[in-house]
Amino acid sequence: MNSAPPRGHRLHSKPVSLKQFTSSLFLTGFLICCALPAGCQKSLLQNVPQAQLPVALKEKVSPSIPEDLKGLQVYLSKDLWSRNDHWSAFQEWKTLQSHAATKSTPPLDIHRWVFGTLKPDDISSEAIKSETPSDSAKASELVDSKDSTEATASTTDKRTVETQSPKTESWSFNSLQEFFIRSDSLSAESDSRHSSDKIARLKQLSKHDSLAGWNAAILWAILSPETASATIPILEKLVFDLPAFDPSKKNNAPARQPLELFSLEDSQKPGQDKSKPQLKQVSPAMKHAAINGLSLVLAHADAIPLATKNKLTQALQRPDISIEIRIELYCGLARFMSPANIPTLEQSLEVGNHKTRLPKTLRRSAMDACLIHGLWFYGDPNLLANTTAPQKEIRKFDSAVWPTNIMQVRWDSDSQMRTNFGYWTVLVHHPDAEAILISQLKDADILVQNKAIEHLGTLGTETALQLLQEQVKRPQESSRISAAIGLTPWGPHYLAPLTKDSSASVRLAAANGLGSTASPEAALLLRSLLNDRSTHVQTSVIDSISQWPDELAIPLLLEAIQEGVYKTRRKSIIQLTNRTGTSGSISIEASKAERIAAVRELVQSHNLPAGFWNQLLQSGMQKTKEVNQSRVAEIQAYFQDLINQPRESTQYQHAFRELANIPPHELGILEKLILKTSIELPNEIYTELLPELDPDYAALNQLTSLHVTDRRQGAQQLLLKSQNVSLSPVFVKRLRKLMSNEQDRLVWRIVMSAISKDNYDESAQLALLAINHNWSDIRILGCEYFGSHGLPQYALWLLPLLNDKNESVQIAAIKAIGHCHNPIAISGIQNETQNQTPAPSLRSKLTHSNQRVRFEAVAALSRLGDVEGMQELVRLxxxxxxxxxxxxxxxxxxxxxxxxxxxxxxxxxxxxxxxxxxxxxxxxxxxxxxxxxxxxxxxxxxxxxxxxxxxxxxxxxxxxxxxxxxxxx
Incomplete structure (x- = not known):
């Protein structure tokens, strides 16, 4: 009986053709190839020990981070970029130039974008977070897998490494600044090695494709752009790809999904699976910092990559980029491209009307780009040095480099644009720079005027010097400060008159200017400021000589220890100790005589630089100053007896005789004591004592007469005196008290003419008394005084007169306000409370019933730059x-x-x-x-x-x- 064949035998009993066999073999190979990428190889290799896997099949990990960089890595694993509000194109360029010469790292805070925070809460939280065990565990995940023998060796050396390497640090902006910038004094060679070591650490950290690595790349590009060409691909990715990261991961691994160019939205879209990690894109601030760093690298590159340059320029041609990005691209590209070739920059400078005009920030940035290009390609490193110093060859002005419409900025409605335009003409050596600055001296905005004064100093022509010397005499304090800044490049001789200015702010500017030139002439002028009545001026002298050579600085420090106030003495001893290593037995709390003795002992015992010091001692200035100080104290004691003792007392009579016999050159000491006294002084000081010392004070006594003829004669004598020399503040202070009861119009007119050229507090207070007088013509005299000097604070005093019952007074007040350059007068000071009459303002007078009042209001508004007023003046x-x-x-x-x-x-x-x-x-x-x-x-x-x-x-x-x-x- 034949048994049935097996089932498998039955299936293959039919012969297989060669064609079928080939097809079956091809299909099997195709399926195997498809299964391999799908993960089927995992089942094939699941029983293979991990140690025996080929290196190519291991999971890719980031390179390990050294122990001494983990603190920095933790801090840089955050997106903390922010705009530097104190950034200056000139300061950045000048600092980069000076540090490039010494091959040292420039400060972080001179760049457009800074990394870090100064908030103490953030610093402390970062310190706690960086030391938690979880952070250490996560940081250990960055270490590469080693074979068993390497692991054993590393374990053996681990204890030694832990004892030698520093612990993980907590970082803030200050610690980051200290990481790159050494505060102690180093030689140029040591400082260069220190900078190179720190940059190498950033370079090492920038290899990590993480948030910390990106931040390190930006910092590397900013701090050492000439060595940071390797950061170009990283910075390009930050600028154009906007990579995302997972903030929940310690290493901030970047996202692998593509992102839309210039998109500022998070990677996690609405409706996505919430179980997936929430990816976060880098902030716009970080992207702007990357643009800034990329432009610095390209500006220092020997050959600019054409592809990168094209990407940046093509980005400007996109209509969908934000204004902030366009601003950064303008400023960045200007470092290595002419503004005429920067796309859309010329359109940003267009004035147009108020409807079509581009945003103010964009227009200002376009002008900033022109300034940046002017500094980088036309700027002289000795731009603010003494004009006698050798200058490099001047690059000629080329109009093809600049936008064709840049000249219209000269008449821009934005005062900052006009200011920057004037500075630009100086930088690029424009042939009309001098004429443009001269026209800006008459600008409606006082700030534009002041900046034009400063830029005249940078211009360096003889005409500019003559104009600067004229600006020293201007009544506006801010203008004299600008004149001090403008005269600084010309040398100490031209700053000498400003060291005696009545304003402490002007003297402060003069001190800073003198400190920029280390010379015996500047030292002698600064020496006179060490006894200044302003503590701020004294301390600024010490600060300004911190970089001076010892042979000039040490004598000034010793002089300040003897003559300065407590703060000045303290600063001087600190700087003296830093220079010489000792301060001897000097105590800042000791008496002046003890300090003088200690200073002389220190000079002899430590062989301090004595050439200039001996010159000062031989001049007898020290002895004269001691006598003056003791004489001042003596006169002050007599003066105190005069105001505190009864007239019948012996002390009063003795003090009166002593003060009546002081020589003429000591009258100023007595006048200063009178001016500083706030209590009511005895009349005898004005009626008996001062007339014996100065006959001109006798004219004041005539103003106390009951007869109007005597008062008019006394006022006439004051007017004659004022034609040759200004009346002293003490004189005017007494005059103000006498005029408070004066009702004669002619006396008032003569007195106001006598003080018309003086512009100090006492004369202004007298004019303030005039505008509050009950006679309208006297109020007009006060308005004319304020209008002739035109300080902005006077506008606030004049505003109430806009509602004066006398229309002639209103007209005089409007004219004066128009010369005060205070825009607050346009709309007035609004009342915070309700149900009150509108505040007086120039604009409210446009509807006045009197045609002359309306016209003067229009004229004043035009002087202040009000558009409505100027349009109305054109109509008239x-x-x-x-x-x-x-x-x-x-x-x-x-x-x-x-x-x-x-x-x-x-x-x-x-x-x-x-x-x-x-x-x-x-x-x-x-x-x-x-x-x-x-x-x-x-x-x-x-x-x-x-x-x-x-x-x-x-x-x-x-x-x-x-x-x-x-x-x-």
Missing amino acids: SIDTRNSIRIDAVREMGQSGQTRFVEPLIQMAWTERNLTPLKEILNSLDKLVPASERPADLNAQIKHSEQAKIWMNWWQTHHSGPSTRLFTGR
């Missing part, structure tokens, strides 16, 4: 009445607002009346600098021909869309 200039047109045109010329040039030229073209035409041409001469007027303009030709020349000049040079100059300020 085409009034049908000749008198109104003439007044409006005259005010246009006196306003300093160059936006009136275009309407004035148009009026001159159509004006047929000779008198208004003359006024129009005069106003054009006031508004347009001589260097920019038409070349063929001549005062001898007919006025109608002059109008034609102006119109041709305007149409030829300033009527195009990209060359329009006079578009308003």
Whole structure:
């Protein structure tokens, strides 16, 4: 009986053809190839020991982080970039230049973007977090897997490493700053080695594809861009790819999914699986810092990668990028590209009208880019050095480098744009730089004027020096401060008058300027400021000589220890100890005589630099100063007896006789004591004592007479005295008290004429008394005084007079306010409480019933740069009445607002009346600098021909869309 064949035998009993066999073999191989990537190899290798796996099959891990870098790695594993609000293009460029020469690391806080926080809470929390066991455990995960023999060896050496290497540190912005910048004094060679070591640590950390590695790459690019070409791919990824990371992981591993270019949204989209890790993109601030670092690297590169440059320029042509990114690209590209070739930068400088004008921040950044390019390609490292120092060859101005419409910024409505434009002309050596700065001295904004004064010092021409010497005499304190800054490059001789200025702020600026030049002449001038009545001025002298050589600085420090106040003595001893290693037996709390003896002993025992010191001693200045100080104390004691003792007492009579016999050169000491005394002084000091010392004080006694003729004669004597020399503050202080009861208009007029040229507190207080007088014509005199000096604080005193019952007073107050350059007068000081009358303001006077009040309000608003006021003044200039047109045109010329040039030229073209035409041409001469007027303009030709020349000049040079100059300020 035949049994049935097996089942398998039955299936294969049929012969298999070669074609079928080949197809079956191909199908089997295809399935195996598909299974391998799907993970089937795991089942094939699941029984193989882990130690025997090939290296290619291990999981890829980041390289290990050394123990001494784990603290830095923990701190850099955060996104803490922020904008530096104190960034300055000039300060950054100057610092990078100086540190490049010494091959040292520049400070972190001079860059546009800084990493870290100064908040104590954040610092402490970071310190606690970095020391937790969980952090250490996670950090250990970064170590590579070793074979068994290497693991044993590392275990054996582990204890030795732990005892020798520092513990994991906690980091803040301050500790990061100290990590790269050594505060102790090092030689140039040691400082260079220190910087290289720190940069090498950043380089090592930047190899990690994590948030810490990215931050390290940015810091490396910022701190040492000339060595950071390897960071270009990393920075490109941060700028263009916006990688994401998982903040829950210690190593902040980057995301592997593609991200949209310039997207600022998180990687986790709504509706995604919540179980997946929440990925977070790097912040916009970090991206901006990467742009800044990338531009620094490219600016220092020997050859700029064309692909990277194209990516940056093409990004500017995208309409969907944010303004902040565009700003960073402007400033970054300007370091190695001419502004004319930076896409869209020229469009950002367009003025346009208020509807089409681009945001102010973008326009300012476009101008900043021009400044940055000017510094990097035209700047001289000795830009603020003494003009006698050798200068490098000046690079000539090339208009093709700059946007074609940059000249219109000169008349921009933004004061900061005008200021930066003036600075730009100086940097790039523009042929009209001097004329442009001179015109800015008459700008409506006092800040633009002050900056123009400073830039004149940088310009360095003889004309600029003459103008700076004139600015020293300006009544505005801020202008004199700017003059001190501008005169600094010219040397100590030109700063000498400012060391005696009545303002402590001006003397402070002079001290800082003198400290920039280490010379015997500067030292002698600074020596006079060591006894300044302002503590801040004294201490600034000590700070300003910190970099001086010992032979000049040590004598000044010793002088300050003897003569300075407590804070000055303390600073001086600290600096002296740092320089010499000792301060001897000097005690800052000892008496002056003890300090002098200790100083002389220190000079002899430690052989301190004595050349300049002996010169000072031989001049007898020290002895003279001691006598003066003792004499001051003696006069002060007599003065105290005079005001505290009864007139019948022996002490009073003795003090009176001693003070009555003081020589003329000591009268100033007594006047200072009187000026500083706040209590009511006996009349005998003014009526008996001072007239014996100075006959001019006798004129004050006449003002106390009951007869108006005597008072007028006394006022006339004061006026004659004031023609040659200013009245002393003590004189005016007494005068103010006498004038508080004066009702004669002629006496008031003479007295106000006598103080009209003086601008100190006592004379201003007298004018304040005048504007509050019950007679309207006296109030007008006070307004005229404030208008002639035009300080911004005077506008606040004059505002109440806008509601004066006398319209003539209102007009005088409006005129004065227009010269005070305080924009608060435009809308006034608003009341916080309700149900009160509107605050007095210039704008409220535009609807006044009196036509003259309305006109003066329009003129004052135009001087202050108010758009509504300037538009109204233009409207009045085409009034049908000749008198109104003439007044409006005259005010246009006196306003300093160059936006009136275009309407004035148009009026001159159509004006047929000779008198208004003359006024129009005069106003054009006031508004347009001589260097920019038409070349063929001549005062001898007919006025109608002059109008034609102006119109041709305007149409030829300033009527195009990209060359329009006079578009308003």
